[in-house]
Amino acid sequence: MSERFSSTPRTRVVRLPDRASYDRQTLFAILDEAFLCHVAFSVNGQPYAVPMAFGRDDQHVYLHASAASRMARGAIDGLDVGVTVTLLDGLVMARSAFHHSMNHRSVMVVGRARLVTDATERQHALRRIVEHVLAGRWDEVRPPSEKELKATAVLALPLVEVSGKIRTGPPGEEDEDYTLPVWAGVIPLRTIADQPEDDGRLVPGVRRLDERRIATRVR
Amino acid sequence: MSERFSSTPRTRVVRLPDRASYDRQTLFAILDEAFLCHVAFSVNGQPYAVPMAFGRDDQHVYLHASAASRMARGAIDGLDVGVTVTLLDGLVMARSAFHHSMNHRSVMVVGRARLVTDATERQHALRRIVEHVLAGRWDEVRPPSEKELKATAVLALPLVEVSGKIRTGPPGEEDEDYTLPVWAGVIPLRTIADQPEDDGRLVPGVRRLDERRIATRVR
Numbered sequence: 001m002s003e004r005f006s007s008t009p010r011t012r013v014v015r016l017p018d019r020a021s022y023d024r025q026t027l028f029a030i031l032d033e034a035f036l037c038h039v040a041f042s043v044n045g046q047p048y049a050v051p052m053a054f055g056r057d058d059q060h061v062y063l064h065a066s067a068a069s070r071m072a073r074g075a076i077d078g079l080d081v082g083v084t085v086t087l088l089d090g091l092v093m094a095r096s097a098f099h100h101s102m103n104h105r106s107v108m109v110v111g112r113a114r115l116v117t118d119a120t121e122r123q124h125a126l127r128r129i130v131e132h133v134l135a136g137r138w139d140e141v142r143p144p145s146e147k148e149l150k151a152t153a154v155l156a157l158p159l160v161e162v163s164g165k166i167r168t169g170p171p172g173e174e175d176e177d178y179t180l181p182v183w184a185g186v187i188p189l190r191t192i193a194d195q196p197e198d199d200g201r202l203v204p205g206v207r208r209l210d211e212r213r214i215a216t217r218v219r
Numbered sequence: 220m221s222e223r224f225s226s227t228p229r230t231r232v233v234r235l236p237d238r239a240s241y242d243r244q245t246l247f248a249i250l251d252e253a254f255l256c257h258v259a260f261s262v263n264g265q266p267y268a269v270p271m272a273f274g275r276d277d278q279h280v281y282l283h284a285s286a287a288s289r290m291a292r293g294a295i296d297g298l299d300v301g302v303t304v305t306l307l308d309g310l311v312m313a314r315s316a317f318h319h320s321m322n323h324r325s326v327m328v329v330g331r332a333r334l335v336t337d338a339t340e341r342q343h344a345l346r347r348i349v350e351h352v353l354a355g356r357w358d359e360v361r362p363p364s365e366k367e368l369k370a371t372a373v374l375a376l377p378l379v380e381v382s383g384k385i386r387t388g389p390p391g392e393e394d395e396d397y398t399l400p401v402w403a404g405v406i407p408l409r410t411i412a413d414q415p416e417d418d419g420r421l422v423p424g425v426r427r428l429d430e431r432r433i434a435t436r437v438r
Contacts, residue, residue, distance in 0.1 A: 010265055015285045035307060035408070036321060040259035040268035049259035049268045049303035072285055084268035088254055088410075093428065096361040097349050098371070102255060106270050130316050141401055142315040150318070170418035181390045181422045182360055187433060188413040189254070193305075199389035200402040201397050209312065209402045215292050218408065 010110050011163040020209045021164035030105045030164060031056055032086055033217055035133060040082040041215040054083065056159065061109055062116075062125035063155040073154030075115045082110045083157055093181030094171035095180045101171065103186060108212050109157055116154040125154045134213060171194060193218045229329050230382040240383035249324045250275055250304055252436055254352060258282060259301035263287050273302065274347030275378065280328055281335075281344035281371060282374040291372030294334045302328045302376055310406040313390035314399045320346060320390065326383045328376055328384045335373040344373045353432060 013020035
């Protein structure tokens with residue numbers, strides 16, 4: 001497997017190409033840190049961006065949706081989608097309005113998602129989606145029933161047309177703006193997890209979730 | 220002004236309608252807490268979801284982009300877009316794979332964005348975008364030059380077709396699953412800001428940004 005995704009006319013980063021990344025390991029790490037993605041798709045010519053859980057393996061991004069959803073109904077013959085993951089790392093405060101920015105890491109996957117119908121691949125995809133939220137969770141919980149599987153549409157999007165964009169560091173300013181008496185720099189942002197909250201109906205003796213299990217995701 | 224947005228066929232929440240909100244004040248508060256949105260639009264039939272800064276007033280969501288970007292080039296005659304803001308509040312861990320979920324607050328605005336050409340509205344929009352990141356910032360920094368304005372496309376999307384979705388609380392489980400010896404509950408997530416980092420080129424005497432200025436956004 002190549003270490004880099006090929007840039008295509010649809011995935012080539014048009015603006016600020018020095019921020020582009022096509023490195024497989026870098027982009028997979030961004031996907032793996034994010035809890036949700038936004039999925040762009042059109043219904044009757046109207047684009048929607050819908051926040052969704054997702055999972056991945058080396059070949060596909062997997063999505064799931066209610067079989068009754070707009071997306072699932074549109075996916076029967078394949079659905080053109082854009083899946084984007086964005087991690088916001090900081091607010092970049094410049095001396096000029098124009099050069100304000102955000103430090104972020106994003107990955108965009110575009111292409112045609114297919115409805116997964118094979119039972120084995122559906123199980124695999126759903127496992128990847130649950131495991132994406134919390135590694136090890138699938139084997140701890142009750143697997144989907146026949147009824148639940150029937151209510152769930154699973155989509156697979158090939159990890160082929162993939163690009164990333166990464167911005168780090170302080171603001172880029174016009175040379176003459178450095179004399180302005182304005183504070184400039186970065187306000188770092190990050191996601192943290194607070195202590196897990198029991199749902200109040202635990203079977204006696206069940207241990208609280210070990211917080212370290214999500215520590216790599218919330219820095 | 221009505222206190223609620225009207226539900227339309229395009230903004231009606233199809234799935235889990237008990238999580239829907241059309242309340243103006245509630246949805247505006249979600250928009251105002253988010254630093255970025257994802258914008259869905261199509262180019263040659265391919266949908267993209269692009270993370271972007273944004274601003275708003277009571278009538279419009281404002282977006283800006285490089286005049287050379289895919290989005291700006293597509294917006295000359297108006298561009299159908301879906302703008303979505305999502306705040307992730309927690310990971311909902313259920314006793315079954317199927318009932319895993321995420322606590323979140325999201326707002327979706329759909330419709331046709333127009334390219335803003337009026338100079339006064341363009342200034343207003345850019346001010347709203349900068350102020351959305353940090354209230355009071357516009358008046359502290361150098362305003363856009365003619366050259367910078369020329370390089371910037373500004374889009375306005377009417378706040379008319381707007382819907383929200385909110386999930387809170389513990390997992391919803393099947394009754395029979397409560398006997399399973401599995402930890403279930405919520406892992407709360409939130410965004411925090413660390414201490415602002417100077418860019419190292421401040422004019423002597425410039426004071427560090429007061430962190431309290433973003434305290435309402437990062438709980």
